[in-house]
Amino acid sequence: MSGLRERQKADRHRRIIDxxxxxxxxxxxxxxxxxxxxxQAEVSIGTIYNYxxxxxxxxxxxxxxxxxxxxxxxxxxxxxPPANVGDALDTLIGIYIEHSLNYLSKEMWRQAMxxxxxxxxxxxxxxxxxxxxxxxxxISALIARLQQIGLARSDIDGPAVGELIFNNMNMMFxxxxxxxxxxxxxxxxxxxxxxxxxxxAIGG
Amino acid sequence: MSGLRERQKADRHRRIIDxxxxxxxxxxxxxxxxxxxxxQAEVSIGTIYNYxxxxxxxxxxxxxxxxxxxxxxxxxxxxxPPANVGDALDTLIGIYIEHSLNYLSKEMWRQAMxxxxxxxxxxxxxxxxxxxxxxxxxISALIARLQQIGLARSDIDGPAVGELIFNNMNMMFxxxxxxxxxxxxxxxxxxxxxxxxxxxAIGG
DNA sequence: AAGAAAAGTTGAACCAATTCTAAAATTGAG
DNA sequence: CTCAATTTTAGAATTGGTTCAACTTTTCTT
Numbered sequence: 052m053s054g055l056r057e058r059q060k061a062d063r064h065r066r067i068i069d070x071x072x073x074x075x076x077x078x079x080x081x082x083x084x085x086x087x088x089x090x091q092a093e094v095s096i097g098t099i100y101n102y103x104x105x106x107x108x109x110x111x112x113x114x115x116x117x118x119x120x121x122x123x124x125x126x127x128x129x130x131x132p133p134a135n136v137g138d139a140l141d142t143l144i145g146i147y148i149e150h151s152l153n154y155l156s157k158e159m160w161r162q163a164m165x166x167x168x169x170x171x172x173x174x175x176x177x178x179x180x181x182x183x184x185x186x187x188x189x190i191s192a193l194i195a196r197l198q199q200i201g202l203a204r205s206d207i208d209g210p211a212v213g214e215l216i217f218n219n220m221n222m223m224f225x226x227x228x229x230x231x232x233x234x235x236x237x238x239x240x241x242x243x244x245x246x247x248x249x250x251x252a253i254g255g
Numbered sequence: 256m257s258g259l260r261e262r263q264k265a266d267r268h269r270r271i272i273d274x275x276x277x278x279x280x281x282x283x284x285x286x287x288x289x290x291x292x293x294x295q296a297e298v299s300i301g302t303i304y305n306y307x308x309x310x311x312x313x314x315x316x317x318x319x320x321x322x323x324x325x326x327x328x329x330x331x332x333x334x335x336p337p338a339n340v341g342d343a344l345d346t347l348i349g350i351y352i353e354h355s356l357n358y359l360s361k362e363m364w365r366q367a368m369x370x371x372x373x374x375x376x377x378x379x380x381x382x383x384x385x386x387x388x389x390x391x392x393x394i395s396a397l398i399a400r401l402q403q404i405g406l407a408r409s410d411i412d413g414p415a416v417g418e419l420i421f422n423n424m425n426m427m428f429x430x431x432x433x434x435x436x437x438x439x440x441x442x443x444x445x446x447x448x449x450x451x452x453x454x455x456a457i458g459g
Numbered sequence: 460a461a462g463a464a465a466a467g468t469t470g471a472a473c474c475a476a477t478t479c480t481a482a483a484a485t486t487g488a489g
Numbered sequence: 490c491t492c493a494a495t496t497t498t499a500g501a502a503t504t505g506g507t508t509c510a511a512c513t514t515t516t517c518t519t
Contacts, residue, residue, distance in 0.1 A: 060496095063497095081475095085476065086476095094497080094498090095498045095500095096476095096477090096498090096499085097479090097496095098497060098498075100477070101497080106477090161372050161373055162373060164369075165370070166369070168365050168368050168369045168432075169365055169366060171365070171433035171434070180430070180433065208448065208452060211448050211449045212452055215423050215449050215452060215453070218423040219418070219422040219426075221422075221426055222422035222423075222425055225372060229375035229380075244412065245415045245418055245422075247415065248412060248415055248416055248453065249419075249456070251456065252452060252453070252455065258515080260514090264467090288506090289506060290505080290506095299469045300469080301470070302467075302469075304508075305467070309506075310505095310506070461518100462517105462519095463516105463517085463518080464515105464516085466514085466515075467512105467513080467514075468513070469509105469510105469511085469512075469513090470509100470511105471508105471509095472509085472510105473506105473507085473508075473509095475504100476504085477502105477503080479501085479503090480500090480501085480502100481498100481499100482499090483496105483498075486493105486494085486495080486496090487492105487494090488494105489490100489491090489492095
């Protein structure tokens with residue numbers, strides 16, 4: 052089934068994503084005109100709209116790749132977590148946050164988040180919501196793992212804690228990308244402080 | 256100082272907001288064309304842009320009024336809270352959530368939230384961020400009040416708890432407005448379940 | 460009360476995303 | 490190799506938010 056047509060299709064996809072990634076970073080989301088993306092990817096405007104429903108979905112594809120990478124990186128931590136609740140959470144959250152600006156600028160994050168709330172039923176809107184859920188589940192899985200090992204009390208509501216932690220982190224991350232001058236270490240410190248409450252409640 | 260010019264200005268402001276409120280609800284945010292808002296408000300397109308920087312700021316003005324009402328309603332709870340931590344939080348959060356759809360549809364909320372992350376430096380973007388902060392402070396104030404009364408342990412980090420509770424609630428609210436079929440009682444129940452962890456940690 | 464200055468209003472023009480069309484190119488099957 | 494199906498292409502048309510230069514209205518000054 053790997054005919055020429057398939058390969059060319061995949062190639063065009065890649066060229067569009069590459070062009071968009073570059074231009075989004077260089078010129079910003081608004082500044083990256085579809086016409087320019089098409090030119091750089093060496094396809095026509097029509098082709099772009101044949102591959103993606105709208106400009107937001109192009110950004111969506113980029114964001115999804117990034118988040119999936121982060122999810123993968125997180126698996127290791129869940130499998131063999133640091134030996135106390137505080138460090139375990141801090142390590143997992145650290146992975147999420149430290150990776151977050153690898154491929155995406157803050158402006159790209161802002162746009163992506165905006166689109167996902169604005170058009171929750173678009174392909175990207177649904178994908179983004181799904182990614183949030185999977186991230187939440189990964190945190191909950193870590194809590195469950197810690198309960199198994201005996202590092203966390205087993206009488207607490209693990210999923211609820213996972214949701215609290217994710218929702219708080221996510222909201223803090225949103226505020227973080229809204230301010231260009233905000234720094235990653237400060238973000239992590241603030242989240243650590245908030246999580247201390249929960250760590251105390253479940254850790255011992 | 257209450258010259259003709261002042262009165263006309265105030266009147267035009269009101270007419271624009273009234274027209275926009277109606278049209279946003281009837282036709283949705285995207286469906287409400289600036290041209291239509293201008294026509295209904297009996298001003299020209301240019302005048303609208305003289306009063307508001309962009310379409311989002313019109314919605315922003317409406318949202319701000321709504322949130323300010325909610326903040327006011329919350330003051331009562333902080334002043335004399337119910338006699339245990341769980342009920343106090345539930346009452347305050349209840350006020351926020353139950354008021355939320357009085358004037359604004361879910362679609363309007365989605366747009367407002369999207370705009371506030373997309374354009375954090377626009378007038379509305381800054382106003383929205385400020386409102387979030389004030390809401391957070393109100394929750395923190397409630398916690399502080401409960402500590403004063405002796406209903407909450409005074410050795411816990413009140414502000415951090417306030418942030419956790421607000422951020423979690425806000426994120427849950429975002430997911431709530433993203434799904435048209437989501438119901439308020441379910442939202443409240445889910446938040447209550449999450450908060451139980453915190454209530455247990457600080458309540459006694 | 461007249462004239463000038465300040466402030467505000469107007470709508471046509473602009474811009475970029477998106478849609479649409481008809482022609483041209485490419486691929487896979489027979 | 491040829492044909493039919495699929496895809497791409499260029500470009501024109503559409504659409505709706507936003508801008509801007511010219512025009513009015515209000516206020517101030519004398």
